[in-house]
Amino acid sequence: MFDATPSDAVGYVFSAYLFFLLMVLVYIAILGAKFQRINRELSELIDELDAREESSV
């Protein structure tokens, strides 16, 4: 069996955990961007609704 040196092993282990952490953070950032877009769309709809109500009064 191949044996990485102890310092290599530390590098491999931390790169695996770091990759996982980065992946979760990127996914959360994508979800955040998606929620921001939905929030913006909702604000636009509310503005449009307010404008309609004002014009009908």
Add this chain to the structure above:
Amino acid sequence: MTGRGLKTLSIATVVFLMVGFALVFLWVPMDADQGFKQKIFYLHVPLAIVALLGFVAGGIEGYRHLKSGDRRHDANSYVFIHISVTFGVAVLITGAIWAKASWGYWWVWDEPTLVSFLIVFLLYCTYYPFRYAIEDRDRQARYASVFAITAGAFVPLNFMAVRMSESVIHPRVFATSEGGLPDSMLFTFLVCFIGIGLLWLTLVKTEMVGKKVSGQVSYLRRKLHDDGAGGSVGGRIAPSVEAK
């Protein structure tokens, strides 16, 4: 599935993952055979198990969609598969890093465990082009559910076939005939497994909240513009949970 309890779930996820990783690096003893690099096990294996269970759960939701016709089950199935494919990427990358550290190669083609997971992963990667190739939303949902059921049934069959095969170098960690895990390692593994499982659930729940709100925004826009388009064909590529 709604946003109720999402905050509690998120906190529980962070706590379990932090405690689990603290146990991995500060408490659990070093593996006598593999040494420090065995610590990837506490990340790689829970990710793989949760991803495979997610695929099976996607199949169950697909079945519930076909049985009831309720589009929420189709959305659940889509999100379960979507998050599990994302976890699958993490499984392949962390597995490749562990393989390089242990065997000196990033990938071993004659190892059934590795290749079978890659096959399952690639099978689920075809879910997206398959789904989006169909424009009609109802047909898309039905065909995607059939895919989810078939592929979901393939996952445990594939797992059993691999367990029965002669492994070349990939360890059978939970096999009692090979000694199994010591209590401290098993406890650490279970904490990490629960943490990864909660992470999967949190991401699923967050995606579902997004789909629900997105569906409500679409409904409001249709009502406001009164275009009667219905929004069932084209446009959005992922299923949304439409508001009544």
